[in-house]
Amino acid sequence: KRMISWLDVYHVFSATVPLYVAMILGYLSAKHLNIFSLEQCAGINKFVAKFSIPLLSFQVISQNNPFKMSPKLILSDILQKILAFVVLAVVLRFWHPTGGRGDKLGWIITGLSVSVLPNTLILGIPILSAIDGDAAVNILVQIVVLQSLIWYNILLFLFEINAARKITSSGASIEHRGNGNEEADIEQEPKEEVAIVRTRSPGTGKILLKAWQKLIINPNTYATLFGLVWATLHFRLGWKLPEMIGKSVHMISDGGLGMAMFSLGLFMASQSSIIACGTKMAIITMVLKFVLGPALMVASAFSIRLRSTLFRVTILQAALPQGIVPFVFAKEYNVNPEIASTGVIFGMLISLPITLAYYFVLDL
Amino acid sequence: KRMISWLDVYHVFSATVPLYVAMILGYLSAKHLNIFSLEQCAGINKFVAKFSIPLLSFQVISQNNPFKMSPKLILSDILQKILAFVVLAVVLRFWHPTGGRGDKLGWIITGLSVSVLPNTLILGIPILSAIDGDAAVNILVQIVVLQSLIWYNILLFLFEINAARKITSSGASIEHRGNGNEEADIEQEPKEEVAIVRTRSPGTGKILLKAWQKLIINPNTYATLFGLVWATLHFRLGWKLPEMIGKSVHMISDGGLGMAMFSLGLFMASQSSIIACGTKMAIITMVLKFVLGPALMVASAFSIRLRSTLFRVTILQAALPQGIVPFVFAKEYNVNPEIASTGVIFGMLISLPITLAYYFVLDL
Numbered sequence: 192k193r194m195i196s197w198l199d200v201y202h203v204f205s206a207t208v209p210l211y212v213a214m215i216l217g218y219l220s221a222k223h224l225n226i227f228s229l230e231q232c233a234g235i236n237k238f239v240a241k242f243s244i245p246l247l248s249f250q251v252i253s254q255n256n257p258f259k260m261s262p263k264l265i266l267s268d269i270l271q272k273i274l275a276f277v278v279l280a281v282v283l284r285f286w287h288p289t290g291g292r293g294d295k296l297g298w299i300i301t302g303l304s305v306s307v308l309p310n311t312l313i314l315g316i317p318i319l320s321a322i323d324g325d326a327a328v329n330i331l332v333q334i335v336v337l338q339s340l341i342w343y344n345i346l347l348f349l350f351e352i353n354a355a356r357k358i359t360s361s362g363a364s365i366e367h368r369g370n371g372n373e374e375a376d377i378e379q380e381p382k383e384e385v386a387i388v389r390t391r392s393p394g395t396g397k398i399l400l401k402a403w404q405k406l407i408i409n410p411n412t413y414a415t416l417f418g419l420v421w422a423t424l425h426f427r428l429g430w431k432l433p434e435m436i437g438k439s440v441h442m443i444s445d446g447g448l449g450m451a452m453f454s455l456g457l458f459m460a461s462q463s464s465i466i467a468c469g470t471k472m473a474i475i476t477m478v479l480k481f482v483l484g485p486a487l488m489v490a491s492a493f494s495i496r497l498r499s500t501l502f503r504v505t506i507l508q509a510a511l512p513q514g515i516v517p518f519v520f521a522k523e524y525n526v527n528p529e530i531a532s533t534g535v536i537f538g539m540l541i542s543l544p545i546t547l548a549y550y551f552v553l554d555l
Numbered sequence: 556k557r558m559i560s561w562l563d564v565y566h567v568f569s570a571t572v573p574l575y576v577a578m579i580l581g582y583l584s585a586k587h588l589n590i591f592s593l594e595q596c597a598g599i600n601k602f603v604a605k606f607s608i609p610l611l612s613f614q615v616i617s618q619n620n621p622f623k624m625s626p627k628l629i630l631s632d633i634l635q636k637i638l639a640f641v642v643l644a645v646v647l648r649f650w651h652p653t654g655g656r657g658d659k660l661g662w663i664i665t666g667l668s669v670s671v672l673p674n675t676l677i678l679g680i681p682i683l684s685a686i687d688g689d690a691a692v693n694i695l696v697q698i699v700v701l702q703s704l705i706w707y708n709i710l711l712f713l714f715e716i717n718a719a720r721k722i723t724s725s726g727a728s729i730e731h732r733g734n735g736n737e738e739a740d741i742e743q744e745p746k747e748e749v750a751i752v753r754t755r756s757p758g759t760g761k762i763l764l765k766a767w768q769k770l771i772i773n774p775n776t777y778a779t780l781f782g783l784v785w786a787t788l789h790f791r792l793g794w795k796l797p798e799m800i801g802k803s804v805h806m807i808s809d810g811g812l813g814m815a816m817f818s819l820g821l822f823m824a825s826q827s828s829i830i831a832c833g834t835k836m837a838i839i840t841m842v843l844k845f846v847l848g849p850a851l852m853v854a855s856a857f858s859i860r861l862r863s864t865l866f867r868v869t870i871l872q873a874a875l876p877q878g879i880v881p882f883v884f885a886k887e888y889n890v891n892p893e894i895a896s897t898g899v900i901f902g903m904l905i906s907l908p909i910t911l912a913y914y915f916v917l918d919l
Contacts, residue, residue, distance in 0.1 A: 446810010
């Protein structure tokens with residue numbers, strides 16, 4: 192543990208500014224230069240969601256030694272997410288963000304994305320390695336692996352359940368899926384619709400089955416599973432990834448981050464205001480991110496009895512700004528993307544001061 | 556100069572296979588998985604053409620020392636391109652690929668793309684460094700710089716002239732531009748159209764002016780100029796590129812190559828056959844690439860009196876398969892993209908044996 196120098200601050204800036212540059216390029220090219228149509232923007236976002244992110248996940252998971260992960264860290268990470276789910280579900284029982292009644296699952300998904308899925312890979316590693324050095328990097332890599340392997344897949348599963356519920360409950364409102372897999376939906380629709388002519392409230396089992404069928408054809412599911420299998424073969428049996436496969440993965444995943452930010456900029460341009468979700472919702476988003484998320488992590492870390500560096504880094508990472516991947520998914524499934532985008536943009540603007548504030552508090 | 560080992564062959568394979576993987580992913584996702592619509596495919600190609608390639612060009616140009624380039628190499632490269640232009644223009648005077656009469660400029664553009672713009676960066680460097688080591692890399696980097704700085708800009712200028720001619724001669728057939736800058740065109744159209752109401756054959760000056768106006772708003776023009784300016788500042792005055800700018804450029808350019816191949820795969824899927832241009836045209840394409848291009852380079856290298864390694868590497872690089880960038884531009888401007896795509900695909904399949912054949916001939 193050491194003091195943060197100006198050089199460290201500069202490194203964090205160097206990690207953040209390029210993300211903004213990519214975003215601003217996207218924003219300008221859609222807003223003022225009229226280079227991309229809405230449908231073309233959707234194509235770019237889809238490429239990131241279906242190819243770049245899964246292959247980036249494969250890379251992260253396959254390079255991490257699954258036999259050297261900290262069980263306490265895993266437990267406290269899982270506990271934090273469960274607590275967040277419970278808190279969000281309880282709050283939504285008494286208060287609804289838009290005053291309406293429906294789409295609670297959508298709001299839970301958005302709440303989870305904003306509060307407990309921070310940007311550990313891009314911002315976390317430079318910021319926290321400046322504070323705690325290699326020990327922090329080791330812990331963060333494990334958290335990144337848990338995100339990709341467990342949480343993104345669960346998030347996608349929730350997105351699919353939400354989509355399946357909307358389709359089955361409203362009969363044929365395929366449009367709700369936004370720019371999602373329209374073609375695939377249309378194929379499956381006829382059978383489904385006949386079933387709804389009979390009954391208006393389809394069984395939970397059916398919805399889960401449908402969501403499951405979607406999940407197992409999602410590239411992210413395969414990429415993360417293959418990543419884990421490969422990590423096992425590599426770290427247990429010493430197998431090496433052939434150069435060709437490694438390069439193939441990099442070829443698609445390398446541009447993912449820049450394109451995700453570019454896509455965020457494109458999305459911003461399509462909204463009437465930069466704070467797309469309105470000021471009130473933006474404030475709620477920031478509270479969820481910088482108060483609820485870290486607070487739940489503190490509760491979780493205390494229960495699991497994390498100590499010293501592990502304790503500090505686990506809580507600091509929970510206070511990092513929201514990740515970019517949840518925005519890409521929110522846009523792809525069209526579930527409150529305006530909130531996820533505000534979370535990313537504002538989160539990144541105020542990330543450094545907030546993280547430093549948490550650091551000084553934990554130092555006392 | 557040394558014998559090529561099996562390890563070298565393996566390295567070349569490792570450089571080629573990932574390109575094919577990206578292409579096949581694109582092909583499958585559009586053809587069988589129905590993930591992308593045509594308009595979404597156009598969005599991905601446009602991102603590569605307008606952002607990834609310009610920034611990749613900036614990177615290459617800004618890292619090359621302009622004061623250490625070989626004047627003989629530059630001259631022979633220029634001479635080869637002039638010869639190719641003359642040969643193509645003469646051939647098109649007596650024989651037209653489709654039997655028609657129009658669009659000769661379009662066919663010259665395609666001919667140049669196929670015959671004299673090889674894939675020096677991705678395939679050239681691993682293949683030729685295996686044969687001639689660092690001396691080859693040094694020569695190839697200079698050729699890559701000439702490609703980005705001179706030839707891609709001239710190619711874009713020709714594309715714009717072609718587009719401006721089509722618009723002005725056919726009145727309002729904006730659709731000819733394919734998925735190009737429709738919005739920008741529409742803005743400029745009214746004034747333009749009034750002028751055509753008066754006369755049906757607009758002056759060359761007007762067309763050149765219009766093409767020039769397009770060229771100076773093309774990101775590639777700026778990126779290459781800035782690259783050259785920066786290289787001058789860096790290698791003369793010792794200025795260093797700030798970490799942030801370097802990272803920003805990488806953020807967008809890193810994925811360009813994979814996406815260009817992915818876009819090629821998407822395009823293939825939209826065609827009725829994998830040899831999109833038909834067998835006859837595919838054979839002509841291969842002759843232009845592997846016979847005309849290198850032959851003109853031999854003529855040019857003899858005239859400029861290149862010697863030893865410089866002579867050999869210059870001719871070997873001319874026999875490399877067609878580059879990917881010309882395909883991306885051909886698709887963007889919708890000028891015979893089916894030929895450029897066949898050139899890339901088949902060129903890459905037979906690149907290694909052809910290059911080796913040239914190597915052995917030059918070795919005699």
